[in-house]
Amino acid sequence: MQPRPVVLATFNARFAHASGALRCLQANWTGPRPLVLVEGTLEDDPVRFAERLLAENPALVAFSVYLWNVRLTEHTVRVLRRVRPDLPVIAGGPEMATDQTGPELAHLVDLAVVGEADLAFGQLCEDVLSSASGVRRPAAVLPPPDLSQVRLPVDAFTDLDLAHRVCTVETSRGCPMRCAFCTAAGTGVRRFPTDRVLAQLEALWDRGLRRFKFLDRSIHHGDFEPVLDFFLERTEPVFVHFELTPHRLSTALAFHLAEFPPGSLQLEIGVQTLDHEVSGTIGRPFSNVIEETLDFCVNQTDAHVHADLIAGLPGETLESFAAGFDQLHSLGVHEIQLGILKRLRGTGLCGLMPAGQFNPEPPYDVLFTDTMSFEDMQRLKRMGRYWDLVANSGSFRETLSLLLKDSPFHSFLTFSDHLFSTARRTHGIELNRLSEYLCDYLCEVAGCSRPDVLAALEADYLRCGRTSRPAFMQKPGSRTPPPPSKPPGSPRPPRQRRHN
Structure with missing residues (x-):
């Protein structure tokens, strides 16, 4: 009878990200038990994710924890503690670094691992599995491994990973x-x-x-x-x-x-x-x-x-x-x-x-x-988000040239303040709606001529190959032009292509 597996788990930012940490551990796994990878995203429900983990009938669950998933991981571990209080749980990753207080998660798991565990992970799992149930161990602070002995995760990436992540x-x-x-x-x-x-x-x-x-x-x-x-x-x-x-x-x-x-x-x-x-x-x-x-x-x-x-x-x-x-x-x-x-x-x-x-x-x-000040830091956080949507995205290259004056920073910060006072949010702004916000600001606040603004927006839509236009950009009887052809087989992401 095959022994119950050790389950490696984490929450990635999105599906397109394949956890390198889990795959490094998988590539160097030497334990006697099978190893199973279970990945979720930050949108996952912790109860359903716990259900996925328990469906593997694990002997032990080990989480890779970082800045963005620590609270979701804590919630999931709390669920596991109620449903399967006897199930050993390990957590490692950047968020487990020791400091004066330590993360709350460190007090919920059987073992917190600090450092690179490529070579030590198998033995750590066996040590936890062989110890008395419910006994918390001191954090395992690991020295950096000799990289000449660490196997690179060539085979740990699946064909699905290589094709879509x-x-x-x-x-x-x-x-x-x-x-x-x-x-x-x-x-x-x-x-x-x-x-x-x-x-x-x-x-x-x-x-x-x-x-x-x-x-x-x-x-x-x-x-x-x-x-x-x-x-x-x-x-x-x-x-x-x-x-x-x-x-x-x-x-x-x-x-x-x-x-x-x-x-x-x-x-x-x-x-x-x-x-x-x-x-x-x-x-x-x-x-x-x-x-x-x-x-x-x-x-x-x-x-x-x-x-x-x-x-x-x-x-x-x-x-x-x-x-x-x-x-x-x-x-x-x-x-x-x-x-x-x-x-x-x-x-x-x-x-x-x-x-x-x-x-x-x-x-x-x-x-x-x-x-x-707190107020200025809040303004900068919003500006960073809006700059990513408008400038870094490559979606508004021509329109941006109308917006940025002598000081690009102050020009865009002023627009950012106006946009937040109008939209009252930094996320979930659909592209056509963002185009309308830009048009209104440039025409009504920045003093640009409406024909110039509409021409710049139209040039951006054409350059990016968008096939739909918001109502304020449409002319009576106009037809949407076909999108430009894309380079065949190019692995370059669309965001980078839009900057050309």
Whole structure:
């Protein structure tokens, strides 16, 4: 008779995301029991998810927990405790990092795991299963494993994953920088053997994967050229996402990035702040070549460039943040991700800023700082959401040019304030309705001529291949033009295509 399985579970942000953490554990599983993966999304009902878990008749359930799913995981564990109080439960992941209080979830499970459990997970499960029922164990704080011994999850991705989901790969773990807000600060960089990384990429390619998202903190660290060569040697279309820090690019790295054909490369550049003093406060080395690096990526490569800024860093004011935003926008990056500072467990930020300045509930985002009011932080949060809908989406490239004046930041912040006062929400705004909000603002508040605004909106609709028009854009007797043809077999996501 086959023993009852260990069930690995998590809630992903959406179905399109395949949990890399679960698949790493699966790839390195050596326990005597079968291992079953059960994934849900943040929209799942915890009672129904618990039912799915129990349907596997598990001997033990282990959850992967992170910032966005911790409360949903807690709810699910509480349900399991009532329905099956004898069922052992383990939880690990970034949210289980130790600090003065620890997450509430740590007190609900039989074992909290802190650190990378690739090699230790099987033994941890057996230890819990062999211990007395209901006896909580001290948190297992694991040292970083030797990556030469860790198997990469080539076979853990199913054909369904490869065809329909974002599959993540990694060549290294850790980061050499010591940014106060980051969970990887000062951990150093450890690398998987290059030959095994290339073998993983080859295997995934042979199985049909054409969209690769790398988890490495930056391709600056280590010899990344063989990985870039792997993709440059392929003739079929591919889409690859890399992260890098805005430091000087080596000649070899710059040459390789410039070789990628249009539509095949996305670079996510962690700028975070353009204020020298703020950068020093958070322990982040300030790069004097930020503009040079961004200019190269935007103008000397065919990459889609996505730059990150964090609002709410200690010492940052609304005006200094505005200056950084405008400076970044002037460099022509395709997307500016306006993020909000979060107080993550185990980071240096916990000793740098008072806990009382942050939301006590996940995602632990900053509410106010010594230099930025609660009201302005709320405005920036809304602006970040609306900027993503209007600018980062690529849906309103022509219309945006009418909106942004001398200071793109202040122009858009003013629009954001107006939009929120009108719509009273930041989510669930349908595209045609958003178009109407833009039209009304530009015509009635910004003083643009209605024909110019309608012409810009029409150009955006045509460029994006939209086949319907809201009533305010339709002319009597007009017919909707056919959508433009799409490049055959392109793995590039629609969002990136809209920026062309």
